[in-house]
Each structure stands twice: as structure tokens, then as C-alpha cells.
Amino acid sequence: MPGLGFALETHPGLRRPKNEDAVGHLLTPWGGIFVVADGMGGHRTGEVASRLAVETILGYLKEAEPSPKALLEAFERANARIYQEAQRPENRGMGTTATCLLLDLPYALIAHVGDSRAYLLRGEEFVLLTEDHSWVAERVRQGLLTLEEARTHRWRNVITNALGSFPQARVDLLGLKLTPEDTFLLCTDGLSGVLEDRTLREVLRNFPPEEAARRLVELANEWGGPDNVSLAVVRLPRDLPKGTRPYALPLEAAGGAPVRLKLGEEPEALPTQVLEGRPRVGWRDVLLILLWIVVVGYILMGYFKRP
Structure with a gap:
């Protein structure tokens, strides 16, 4: 994609003996795909799980047309593959x-x-798009912990949702329309758990993707490097293609909130967005119209049969 700037970095940090994170990307005719993953399980299993996730997601999306359904199916494939591997005694x-x-x-x-x-x-606006699936994050959302308490809590690393831990996992899915030079940061908690959001924002604002990615890893290690650090910085070009897509944007369909689906659920149940200025009519709409015609016809027949 001409004008698309991006950089990916992964580093074991200063306190971990090995790197259990994984990152990957794939450029496509419609843009690109970028993935970060943070494995868990100890020994070699975390490293294997994150690698399988990145490989499976990229491999599936490489052959699929971009859509919410394809993205969920890629996560479903990754979850099934990792869960199967996790049934081996050495991968528990x-x-x-x-x-x-x-x-x-x-x-x-x-x-x-x-x-x-x-x-x-x-x-100038820097926004966290995702919600952490962790014990402390859920307590923050319930008002039981402050953000500062969560940052230092002894259970801050307890994850409540992960690929491969259960036959099904809950996937947060969201979408948005882009503007020129939007910049995305995907990262593991080895970065977000060490550096404050204002630091992330300033680095992204002042440096191109390659330099920003390198500096963020360096800063995380300067602040102790307690965990593996992985990230992807993606900056959009000044000129974006125009047009719409035949699928609903999950964020729009939910009125601004992320849509949370379990693997296997169909995102097509979401409202369809306007396509080329006209609303797209689904089969449910057709059935409702036909039902309305039948009811009206029945009423009119009864009216004209009266003496």
C-alpha cells in the first residue's frame, strides 16, 4: 500500500529469560494485517501459543476477503489450534x-x-480502543479499583480471557472509518504496563513509525524492562481510497461501543451500513414486507366481501 508506514518490534525485556511474545504482519491490496500476541503457560508453551496465533490469523486472512466474519473466523481457527495443542500434558x-x-x-x-x-x-487525540480482559481491568470497570491501584496490583497479570485456554473464547470486535495519517499502536502489556499513555502519545506524535517503535522499546527497558515488549506502529498515508464496504462496521452497529462476540457467532446479524447511498435490504426485511402485504390484503378482502 503506497504511503503506508509501519514498524514492528519485539524484545525479551531485561528480566525474562526468553521472549514469549510474537508479532507479524502481511501487506494486502486493501491495506494490511498486523498482529501482536503475548503467550503464557511457562517453559516453551507461551512461546508456541503466541507464534501459533500469529501464524494462524495471518494465514487465514491472507486467503480471505476482508470482513468482520473473516476476522472472527481467523481467531476461531487460532483458538482451536492452540486449544488442541494445550491438551498435551507438556502444554497444559x-x-x-x-x-x-x-x-x-x-x-x-x-x-x-x-x-x-x-x-x-x-x-492530538490519543485513544485506547480495546478493553483489557484481566482481573484488575474488570475491577476498575466495576469501580472497585482505581487505574493507579490496578497498575501496581499483585494480580495485574491475571488474564480472564485468552486464545487456547477454553474451547471458545470471547472476542472483542470493533471497526471505524479512518482519516489520513491516523496512527495505530498495537502492543503487549510489557509496554502498556510500564509506560504511561501520555508517553506513548508523545513518542507517536514526534517520530515516524520506525523511530517511534525503537524508542518505545528502549523506554520500556529503561524503566526496568520487567516483561517481554512487543509492538506494531502503523501510520496511514495522507491519501486514502474512497468508498464503502458491504459489511457493517461493528462499532457503528453498537452505537459506539465494541461488539463482544463468542467465537462461532455470526457478525452478519449486525445492522448493515449504507452502501452507495442506499440502505441494503436483508432477507428479514423482505419477509417483513411480504408479511405486511399479506395482512393488508387480508383486511381489504374482508372489507370488500361485506354486503
Whole structure:
């Protein structure tokens, strides 16, 4: 994609003996696909789980047309593959987070499991797009912990949702229409758990993707490097293609909130967006119209049969 800038970095940090994170990307005619994953399970299993997630998601989306359904199916394949591997005695406890950005310019779809994150820098505004699937994050949403308490809580690394831990996992799915030079940051908690959001924002604002990615890893290690650090920085070109897509944007369909689906659920149940200025009519709409015609016809027949 001409004008698309991006960089991916992964580093074991300063306190971990090995790197259990994985990152990957694939450029496509419609934009690109970027994935970060943070494996868990100890020994070699975390490393295997994150690698399987990235390979499976990229491999499936490489052959599929971009859509919410394709993105969920890619996560479903990854979950099934990792869960199967986790049934082996030596792989017990295997699982991984995964956050994927699918660019279908001028739109973006994001799927997310775990506590790896996706941020968006648009102009001066820096927004966290995803919600962590962790014990402390759920307590923050319930008002039982503050953000500062969550950052230092002893259970801050307890994940409540991961690929491969269960036969089914809950996937957060969201989408948005893009503007020129939007910048995305995908990262594992080895970055977001160490650096404050304002630091992430300033680095992304002031440096191109390659330099920003390198500096963020360096800063995380300067602040102790307690965990593996992985990230992808993606900056859109100044000129974006125009047009619409035949699928609903999950964020729009939910009125601005991420849509949370279990693997296997159909995103086509979401409302369809306007296509080329006209609403797209689904089969449910056709049935309702036919039913309305039958009811009206029945009423009119009864009226004209009266003496």
C-alpha cells in the first residue's frame, strides 16, 4: 500500500529469560494485517501459543476477503489450534493474548482477546480502543479499583480471557472509518504496563513509525524492562481510497461501543451500513414486507366481501 508506514518490534525485556511474545504482519491490496500476541503457560508453551496465533490469523486472512466474519473466523481457527495443542500434558496451561488490526482502507477492523492493546492517535487525540480482559481491568470497570491501584496490583497479570485456554473464547470486535495519517499502536502489556499513555502519545506524535517503535522499546527497558515488549506502529498515508464496504462496521452497529462476540457467532446479524447511498435490504426485511402485504390484503378482502 503506497504511503503506508509501519514498524514492528519485539524484545525479551531485561528480566525474562526468553521472549514469549510474537508479532507479524502481511501487506494486502486493501491495506494490511498486523498482529501482536503475548503467550503464557511457562517453559516453551507461551512461546508456541503466541507464534501459533500469529501464524494462524495471518494465514487465514491472507486467503480471505476482508470482513468482520473473516476476522472472527481467523481467531476461531487460532483458538482451536492452540486449544488442541494445550491438551498435551507438556502444554497444559498454554494460551495467548492476540490483538489484530485489519486495514480495509478507508476502514479498519480490530479483533482482540486478552490484555494486549490497540491505541489510535488521531491529530492530538490519543485513544485506547480495546478493553483489557484481566482481573484488575474488570475491577476498575466495576469501580472497585482505581487505574493507579490496578497498575501496581499483585494480580495485574491475571488474564480472564485468552486464545487456547477454553474451547471458545470471547472476542472483542470493533471497526471505524479512518482519516489520513491516523496512527495505530498495537502492543503487549510489557509496554502498556510500564509506560504511561501520555508517553506513548508523545513518542507517536514526534517520530515516524520506525523511530517511534525503537524508542518505545528502549523506554520500556529503561524503566526496568520487567516483561517481554512487543509492538506494531502503523501510520496511514495522507491519501486514502474512497468508498464503502458491504459489511457493517461493528462499532457503528453498537452505537459506539465494541461488539463482544463468542467465537462461532455470526457478525452478519449486525445492522448493515449504507452502501452507495442506499440502505441494503436483508432477507428479514423482505419477509417483513411480504408479511405486511399479506395482512393488508387480508383486511381489504374482508372489507370488500361485506354486503
